[in-house]
Amino acid sequence: xxxxxxxxxxxxxxxxxxxxxxxxxxxxxxxxxxxxxxxxxxxxxxxxxxxxxxxxxxxxxxxxxxxxxxxxxxxxxxxxxxxxxxxxxxxxxxxxxxxxxxxxxxxxxxxxxxxxxxxxxxxxxxxxxxxxxxxxxxxxxxxxxxxxxxxxxxxxxxxxxxxxxxxxxxxxxxxxxxxxxxxxxxxxxxxxxxxxxxxxxxxxxxxxxxxxxxxxxxxxxxxxxxxxxxxxxxxxxxxxxxxxxxxxx
Numbered sequence: 001x002x003x004x005x006x007x008x009x010x011x012x013x014x015x016x017x018x019x020x021x022x023x024x025x026x027x028x029x030x031x032x033x034x035x036x037x038x039x040x041x042x043x044x045x046x047x048x049x050x051x052x053x054x055x056x057x058x059x060x061x062x063x064x065x066x067x068x069x070x071x072x073x074x075x076x077x078x079x080x081x082x083x084x085x086x087x088x089x090x091x092x093x094x095x096x097x098x099x100x101x102x103x104x105x106x107x108x109x110x111x112x113x114x115x116x117x118x119x120x121x122x123x124x125x126x127x128x129x130x131x132x133x134x135x136x137x138x139x140x141x142x143x144x145x146x147x148x149x150x151x152x153x154x155x156x157x158x159x160x161x162x163x164x165x166x167x168x169x170x171x172x173x174x175x176x177x178x179x180x181x182x183x184x185x186x187x188x189x190x191x192x193x194x195x196x197x198x199x200x201x202x203x204x205x206x207x208x209x210x211x212x213x214x215x216x217x218x219x220x221x222x223x224x225x226x227x228x229x230x231x232x233x234x235x236x237x238x239x240x241x242x243x244x245x246x247x248x249x
Contacts, residue, residue: 006033006181007027007031007032007033007181008031008032008181008182009031009032009033009181009182009183009184009247010032010033010034010035010175010179010181010182010183010184011023011027011032011033011034011035011184011185011186011214011243011244011247012034012035012037012176012183012184012185012186012208012211013034013035013036013037013038013186014037014038014039014185014186014187014188014189014192014193014196015036015038015186015188015192016038016040016041016042016069016163017036017038017040017041017042017166018038018041018042019038019042019069020034020036020038022240023186023240023243023244025240026240026241026243026244027240027244029244030244030247030248032184032244032247035172035175035176035179035183036169036172037168037169037172037173037176037196038166038168038169038172039165039166039168039192039195039196039199040163040164040165040166040192040195041163041164041166042069042161042162042163042164043161043162043163043164044072044073044076044160044161045073045159045160045161045162046076046077050077050158050159050160051077051078053156053157053158054074054077054078054135054158054160055078056133056156056158057133057134057135057156057157057158058074058078058080058133059083059131059133060086060130060131060132060133060156061085061086061087061130061131061132062086062087062088062089062123062124062130062131062132062133062153063086063087063088063089063132063133063135064088064089064090064091064118064124064132064133064134064135064144065088065089065090065091065095065098065099065135065136066091066095066134066135066136066137066144067091067094067095067136067137068094068095068097068098069137069161070095070135070136070137070160070161071095071098071099071102071135072098073137073160073161074135074160075102077160079103080099080102080103080104081103081104082104082105082106087106087108087123088104088106088107088108089107089108089109089118089121089123089124090107090108090109091109091110091114091115091118092109092110092114092237092238092239093109093237093239094237094238094239095109096108096109108121108123114216114217114218114219115143115144115219116143116219118144119143119144119147119148124148124151124153125151126151126152127151127152128151128152128153129151129152129153129154130153130154131153131154131156132148132153132154132155132156133156133158134148134155134156134157134158135158135160136157136158136159136160137159137160137161137162137163138159138162138163139163139191145157163191165195167199168196168199168200173200173201173204176204176207176208177203177204177207182212183207183208183210183211183212184211184212184213184214184247185208185211185212185213185214185224185229186214186240186243186244187213187214187215187216187220187223187224188216188220188238188243189220190219190220190223193223193224193227196208197227209227209228209229211229211231212231212232212233212247213229213231213232213233214233214235214243214244214246214247215232215233215234215235216234216235216237216238216242216243217234217238218234221234233246233247233249234246
C-alpha cells in the first residue's frame with residue numbers, strides 16, 4: 001500500500017459543520033489539508049411564517065440572496081422562478097451560480113464579491129424604491145439592509161436558515177496544536193471568527209493567531225486585525241477555490 005503524502009500546509013476552516021467538502025477539494029488540489037474548526041452548524045427553517053414571508057419576498061420586483069445556503073434553504077420551501085420584469089441579485093458568484101442551478105437564468109452579481117460591491121450595482125441604486133425581497137439568515141451582512149432602506153427600498157427580509165453555535169471539535173483543536181506545517185485561516189465570516197476565538201483555549205487561540213489569514217474581503221481583513229492577526233491576504237471572493245488561491249499567490 002502506498003503511503004499517504006502528508007499535507008504541505010493546512011487550511012483552517014470555520015465553515016459550518018458538514019460544509020467543508022468544497023474547501024477540502026480545493027485544498028487537496030494544491031497539496032494542502034483542512035482542519036475543520038466549526039463553531040456552528042446550519043438549521044434550515046420550514047415553519048409556516050417563514051414560508052409566507054418567503055412567498056412575499058419572491059413576489060417583489062427585486063429579489064436578493066446573500067449566500068448559496070440561502071438559495072438551498074429557499075428551494076426546499078418554494079420553487080425559484082423569475083417572473084417577467086423581476087430582477088434577481090446575488091452577493092457573489094457562488095450565490096449567483098446557485099440561483100442559476102435553481103432555475104433563475106438572469107442573475108445580477110458584482111465583480112467585487114462583497115456587500116459594497118453589491119450595493120454598487122445599478123439595479124440597487126438610489127431613488128428606485130419599491131419592495132425588495134431579501135433572502136438571508138440572522139446575523140451577517142449587517143450593512144446591507146440599512147443601506148438599502150436608506151436608498152428608499154422597502155426590504156422584505158426573510159431568514160430561511162439560521163446558524164447555531166456548537167462546541168468546537170476537540171479533534172480539530174488537537175490538530176491545530178500539533179500541526180508542524182504552515183497554517184492558513186480561511187475567513188469568510190466575522191461571526192464565525194468571533195465564536196471560534198471566544199471558545200478556543202488560550203494556547204490554541206494564540207496558535208491560531210500565528211496563522212496567515214485568507215480573508216474573503218477587505219472588511220474581513222480589518223476584522224481579523226481587530227483580533228491581532230497580522231499576516232493577512234485578501235482573496236477575490238469567499239469561494240473555496242479563491243481562498244485557497246490567495247494562499248498560493
